[in-house]
Amino acid sequence: MTHDGTALTADLVRTLLRAQHPDLAERPLRLGARGWDNQLWRLGDDLAVRLPWATATADALLLKEHTWLPVLAPRLPLPVPVPQRLGAPSARFPRPWIVTTWVPGTPGDLAPATRGREAADALAGFLTALHRPAPDDAPAGRERGGPLAPLVGQFERGLASAVELGLLPDPETVRAMRAIWADAAAAPVWSGPAVWLHGDLHPANVLTADGTFCGVIDFGDLCAGDPACDLAAAWTLLPDGALDRFHTTYRIAYQPAFRPAQDPATHAAVLRRARGWALFRALGCLLIGEAGRRGRPGGKPSWAPPARAALRRIVPTP
Numbered sequence: 001m002t003h004d005g006t007a008l009t010a011d012l013v014r015t016l017l018r019a020q021h022p023d024l025a026e027r028p029l030r031l032g033a034r035g036w037d038n039q040l041w042r043l044g045d046d047l048a049v050r051l052p053w054a055t056a057t058a059d060a061l062l063l064k065e066h067t068w069l070p071v072l073a074p075r076l077p078l079p080v081p082v083p084q085r086l087g088a089p090s091a092r093f094p095r096p097w098i099v100t101t102w103v104p105g106t107p108g109d110l111a112p113a114t115r116g117r118e119a120a121d122a123l124a125g126f127l128t129a130l131h132r133p134a135p136d137d138a139p140a141g142r143e144r145g146g147p148l149a150p151l152v153g154q155f156e157r158g159l160a161s162a163v164e165l166g167l168l169p170d171p172e173t174v175r176a177m178r179a180i181w182a183d184a185a186a187a188p189v190w191s192g193p194a195v196w197l198h199g200d201l202h203p204a205n206v207l208t209a210d211g212t213f214c215g216v217i218d219f220g221d222l223c224a225g226d227p228a229c230d231l232a233a234a235w236t237l238l239p240d241g242a243l244d245r246f247h248t249t250y251r252i253a254y255q256p257a258f259r260p261a262q263d264p265a266t267h268a269a270v271l272r273r274a275r276g277w278a279l280f281r282a283l284g285c286l287l288i289g290e291a292g293r294r295g296r297p298g299g300k301p302s303w304a305p306p307a308r309a310a311l312r313r314i315v316p317t318p
Helices: 010-020 058-075 116-130 149-164 171-186 233-237 243-254 264-293 301-314
Strands: 029-034 038-043 047-052 083-087 097-101 195-197 206-209 212-216 223-225
Touching: 010 029, 010 038, 010 047, 010 083, 047 058, 047 083, 058 083, 058 097, 116 195, 116 212, 116 233, 116 243, 149 171, 149 264, 171 264, 171 301, 233 243, 233 264, 233 301, 264 301
Parallel strands: none
Antiparallel strands: 029 038, 038 047, 047 097, 083 097, 195 223, 206 212
C-alpha cells in the first residue's frame, strides 16, 4: 500500500462535493471504512463517497465500477453499491472519485454467516445471476479468472511465508495444501465463454445480517473469465456443512442459462480449480491477518479467523 500524500478528511470530502455535486454537500458525513484501494465516507443514510487513497491502480478500478456496475446491478439478487455520481480530478484532489449507494450490513470477516442453508442459497443465487457471458469489451482481470498455473510461484512464496511465521506448524497440512494446489493447477482450463466475475469475494467484501448474506461490495476486480475464481467463495464464506447445498443449488440454477458448463467432466474441473482458488485466497488472507496482528501496514487482524476456518474446510483432516 502506498499513499499519495493527500490527507482525506471530512472537510476535503465536503469541499469536493460543494464544488461538483452541491446538492449532496450538506448531508451528514462520516468515515465508513479504509480499504486497500479506497476510503469510504458515509453520506447521509443511503449514499457513500469512495475516494482512492492507497494504491496507484485505484483510479482505474473506480472508473471501471462506474462504467459497469449500473449495467450489472439490476439483475443481481443482493444489493451492491451502484455508482450515482462521478467526481472529476481537480486541483484540490487530483484523482477521480465516485458517489455510490450505501449497502447496509456487517462485513463477513467481522460477522461470518452462520445460517448455512440460507447463506448457501443466497451466494448461489448471486453467482448464478452474475455469471453470465460477458461482452467482448469487458475488463480483464488482474490475474483473476485465468489459469492457476501462472500463480504457482505466488502460492509457494505465500506457503513458505506462512510456515516460516509458524502459521502452519503441521507438515501434513502443508503437504495436503501442496497436493490440492497441484491438482487444481493441473485441472483442464475453462473452455466456455468468459463470464462476469466479482473477482475478489473474500469475507470483508460480503456483508451479512441475521446470519446470512445481505450484500456484496467492492467490485474493483470486476472482470470476465473462469467462474471457478468466484466459486471459491463457497469454501471461504459459507459455514461448515453448507458446501454441498451451494454446489447443487448453483449448478441446477445455472444449467438453463449455460448448459455446456454442466457436463460432468467440465463441472468436476471447475470445482477442482475453484478449490485451488479458495486455497490461494485463504492463504493470502491468513498472511494479511498475521500482518495485522503484528501491526504492519495493510494488515487486517480480522481476516485471520475466517481464513483459518476456510483452510479447515479446504484441507481434509485425518
